[in-house]
Amino acid sequence: MVRHALAPSELKSETRDRILAVACALFARRGYQGTTIRLIAKGAGVTDPAVYYYFPTKRALHDALLVEPLIDTPLTSTSDLESAIATMVTFFTGYAASADLVRLSFREQISSTPAGVQFRRDNDATYRKLVRPFFVNYYGDEASQREDLVTFLLCGLFWDAILRYGDSFESHVRGDGFQQNLLELLRSVLPVREGHNE
Amino acid sequence: MTVPPPLGVRGKDETRGRILKAAMELFGRDGFDCTTIRAIAEQCDLSDPALYYYFKTKRDILLALWDLPSPLEPMRPTTPRNMRPASPEFPMDDGVLMGLVDWMLDGSARQDSLNRLLFRSVLDGDKTAIALRETKRRGWLSVLTPYFASVFPPAELAIRLETAVMLALGFVYTAQIENGADFPKVAADPAFRAPLKQLMRLAIPLPPAGEH
Numbered sequence: 001m002v003r004h005a006l007a008p009s010e011l012k013s014e015t016r017d018r019i020l021a022v023a024c025a026l027f028a029r030r031g032y033q034g035t036t037i038r039l040i041a042k043g044a045g046v047t048d049p050a051v052y053y054y055f056p057t058k059r060a061l062h063d064a065l066l067v068e069p070l071i072d073t074p075l076t077s078t079s080d081l082e083s084a085i086a087t088m089v090t091f092f093t094g095y096a097a098s099a100d101l102v103r104l105s106f107r108e109q110i111s112s113t114p115a116g117v118q119f120r121r122d123n124d125a126t127y128r129k130l131v132r133p134f135f136v137n138y139y140g141d142e143a144s145q146r147e148d149l150v151t152f153l154l155c156g157l158f159w160d161a162i163l164r165y166g167d168s169f170e171s172h173v174r175g176d177g178f179q180q181n182l183l184e185l186l187r188s189v190l191p192v193r194e195g196h197n198e
Numbered sequence: 199m200t201v202p203p204p205l206g207v208r209g210k211d212e213t214r215g216r217i218l219k220a221a222m223e224l225f226g227r228d229g230f231d232c233t234t235i236r237a238i239a240e241q242c243d244l245s246d247p248a249l250y251y252y253f254k255t256k257r258d259i260l261l262a263l264w265d266l267p268s269p270l271e272p273m274r275p276t277t278p279r280n281m282r283p284a285s286p287e288f289p290m291d292d293g294v295l296m297g298l299v300d301w302m303l304d305g306s307a308r309q310d311s312l313n314r315l316l317f318r319s320v321l322d323g324d325k326t327a328i329a330l331r332e333t334k335r336r337g338w339l340s341v342l343t344p345y346f347a348s349v350f351p352p353a354e355l356a357i358r359l360e361t362a363v364m365l366a367l368g369f370v371y372t373a374q375i376e377n378g379a380d381f382p383k384v385a386a387d388p389a390f391r392a393p394l395k396q397l398m399r400l401a402i403p404l405p406p407a408g409e410h
Contacts, residue, residue, distance in 0.1 A: 031322060103321055110317045110371070112378035120375050149397045153361065156368030163320050163331055181357075185364070188357050189401050 016054045019044045024065050028100035031107060032062060066105055066119040081193075084134045085186045091127065092154060092182060096161075096173035103169075106162050127151070138193060149189050157185065214252050214262075216242045221259045226315050230260065230326035260330060263312060284344035292404060294345055299366065299398050300391065302338065306370045307385035314374070338363055349404060361401050369394045 108116030
């Protein structure tokens with residue numbers, strides 16, 4: 001994928017980070033069309049030219065938000081089913097914490113824009129790299145099917161929650177009812193393997 | 199310029215189709231909440247009364263676009279075409295479960311562009327879109343429930359249903375994102391459907407025939 005090579009000074013800029021944070025919240029609420037550079041500049045407390053100094057176009061600013069995958073904490077390899085399930089719940093809830101980015105990226109993804117498609121692939125690859133050792137270790141021959149099953153199930157649940165809960169998405173996902181349901185769903189598709197001590 | 203409703207079934211169908219097409223365009227441009235019946239009538243060169251001949255409310259137009267039964271609530275349980283209605287004498291077997299997967303994929307493919315429009319409108323906070331999306335979700339569940347209830351005990355029913363629906367949604371949304379406008383064509387291919395069917399068998403283990 002195309003990543004902008006950034007000069008070290010730009011990477012460290014606090015102003016740039018602030019512009020990105022404000023833009024993320026605005027794009028998530030108002031969509032791409034409904035957000036202007038002027039609104040972003042106002043929100044970040046800078047002038048329009050200051051925004052253009054960091055990002056040549058609105059599209060460049062928007063797509064810069066989609067470059068970093070949502071999670072990057074590695075799952076410590078485990079052969080214990082319950083702790084693997086607990087880690088997957090933590091991943092899922094961690095994604096939900098970036099509610100604005102989640103809405104913004106879903107908007108792009110469902111329109112199949114190049115940035116949206118790439119964002120999904122990057123996150124899918126990151127997630128699979130983190131969970132694969134557990135599946136291979138625990139399910140052996142069945143590993144890749146179980147991994148696909150859990151991946152699609154969690155994607156469906158995640159996208160469904162975005163569409164159903166709107167602005168209260170994050171608090172719903174953190175709620176006890178949702179968390180309990182998530183655990184039950186994972187247990188229903190991740191059976192205990194004989195020969196593994198629980 | 200007012201065009202009276204044309205006579206004859208074909209003329210009626212043609213006008214009805216024209217209204218739905220115009221409504222789609224306006225919903226896409228202005229959102230569901232902000233589109234008026236009058237604007238739709240103007241867009242397809244009909245008078246308000248002529249349009250009312252076909253659709254009484256904006257909600258009726260939305261329902262027609264999505265092939266949803268009217269009135270909106272309660273959702274009338276429907277049976278996918280070519281499938282035997284669910285009953286305790288004929289518990290869901292592999293063929294029925296695969297038929298339900300096909301039914302979900304067929305609907306997603308047929309309504310691909312509508313669904314994308316619906317999702318964008320939901321993200322915009324459009325109240326009509328949010329209600330409609332919830333109706334569609336409950337629609338899937340209401341079709342699946344009697345089949346699943348024919349094999350799973352009440353204590354297991356909810357989690358089995360949710361597993362099946364979320365798995366299908368995750369698979370479909372992923373393919374919609376990856377394939378863009380080609381999704382309906384891609385989804386018609388049996389080779390595309392096979393992996394979801396395999397995963398569904400793994401996720402929803404059916405009891406051996408004769409045991410229930």
